[in-house]
Amino acid sequence: MASRPTGRLIYLDEPEKLETQEYEVPEPEPGALIAEVVRANVCGSELHIWRGHHPQVKEGVLGHEVLCRVAELGDGVTTDYAGEPIEVGDLIAPVYYITCQRCYSCQAGQFHLCQNAYRYWSKPPEEPPHFHGTFSTHYYVHPDQYFYKVPDGLDPGIAAGANCALSQVMFGLDETGVEYDDTVVVQGAGGLGLNAIAYANEQGAETIVVEGVDGRIERAREFGVDYVVDFREYDTVEARSERVRKLTGGIGADVAVEVAGVPAAFAEGIHLLRDGGRYLEMGNVSPGHTTQFDPGALTRKSIDITSVVRYNPWYLHRALDFLDENSDSYPYDELIDAEFALDDVEEALHKSDSRAVTRATLIPEHKH
Incomplete structure (x- = not known):
């Protein structure tokens, strides 16, 4: 039986204390998918979490603003949440929170306020499926997590900023x-x-x-x-x-x-x-x-x-379309002004915090 690949992730144990950990990449359950992280941006929310100022997320695998490449599809996953056919190798942007569709907010049609939005985000990394955040080589997209295929021709560096x-x-x-x-x-x-x-x-x-x-x-x-x-x-x-x-x-x-x-x-x-x-x-x-x-x-x-906090999940699809139509009209390609390796995450956070860089992005190395 072929062994599973392993991946690395950045775990926040307590404010400003980061660890790099390595885990076997799990197989996706039905309705889920495994993605390789192409780039993960350092958003202001990451700085809040890193400093210990976030009201809900106090520890866990960091990262949420991301562009991914589909590595494995779970049973039943044939399209994204807009009905676009999806296959291994496609670039996707996942909504960074969960929409459970069962809590009182979801039942009221306020999906952006889902009471289970961060169900997985702050879980400890040793708990499967391990890859709960995007400061990592891999990311687990859950069955109740919206994701959208990136339009062909849209610059991946621009697309990464759509989902926040x-x-x-x-x-x-x-x-x-x-x-x-x-x-x-x-x-x-x-x-x-x-x-x-x-x-x-x-x-x-x-x-x-x-x-x-x-x-x-x-x-x-x-x-x-x-x-x-x-x-x-x-x-x-x-x-x-x-x-x-x-x-x-x-x-x-x-x-x-x-x-x-x-x-x-x-x-x-x-x-x-x-x-x-x-x-x-x-x-x-x-x-x-x-x-x-x-x-x-x-x-x-x-x-x-x-x-408002967060957004209704289908707005990610609208945002990708907006970028596809308007990225030539605005210098979106210049918003990311610093790239760092995943291992240099502390430097990326410090430089983002001091505003030495406007928007940093992490580029993981993948071992195949």
């Missing part, structure tokens, strides 16, 4: 109701912010970004933002809100999007909006970090607030 940042932004902006001719203020020009600019542009909106880092401002301009409010120049909430009003005919923005991940940005957001505006909160994901807030101003302006 872009899907999240598209879902959030759709939930908020961005419309043609809206003005959208984006607070922060990191990965989420750049995707928000691109998607709002394609919806026919005018875009404004609030940012204060030269490299991020330059990248926002490359992504087609219409106006920049540099918070080094406009260094108070009053100055920034007045600048936004001037850019919007004295009214304020229709929509604001918080993707800075700073609690104070949330308190500021309502001051950037017109009366009756809509506010999307996505960037603050670590409970316990607070800010002073003026609820009376919110009420007097009748602001609608939408907050």
Whole structure:
């Protein structure tokens, strides 16, 4: 009987303590598949988990934003979740969480809030099927885990970012109701912010970004933002809100999007909006970090607030299509500015944490 291949994974035992472990790659159960990791990006969520700030995932195999190649298909797996035929060797993007379809959130149609979303993510690596995260050579895609085939011709380096940042932004902006001719203020020009600019542009909106880092401002301009409010120049909430009003005919923005991940940005957001505006909160994901807030101003302006975590799983398919159609219009190929071997994961995390690199990706070596 032929022996099974082995693979390596990066395990977080406690904050900022990583171990490399090796396990036999299991056979896929019916409805599941085994994939080889082509590249796994270092997302902001990985930094939260690594530092110990994530509210749910405290340990486990790191990694979730990934591009994979199908290595083995379990019984019954003949298509992806959009009905596209799938076979060994195909590139896929898996949704990084589980949709159990049985919990009260799934029963209410809120698949992005599945109560079992992280059922496997924080399991210890010695528990089969071992490869619970994507900072590894292999990844186990479970029977209740959506995945989609990557469109032919889409750059794999671009496709890897679809299953977190872009899907999240598209879902959030759709939930908020961005419309043609809206003005959208984006607070922060990191990965989420750049995707928000691109998607709002394609919806026919005018875009404004609030940012204060030269490299991020330059990248926002490359992504087609219409106006920049540099918070080094406009260094108070009053100055920034007045600048936004001037850019919007004295009214304020229709929509604001918080993707800075700073609690104070949330308190500021309502001051950037017109009366009756809509506010999307996505960037603050670590409970316990607070800010002073003026609820009376919110009420007097009748602001609608939408907050979202994750995305409904079919948005990954929409995100891949969006990239396939628009990747030539935006410099998505430049978002990943550093590649690291899997063994150099600590360097990748430290450089990402210090913002020495914008977006790092891990490239595992496979032994065949």
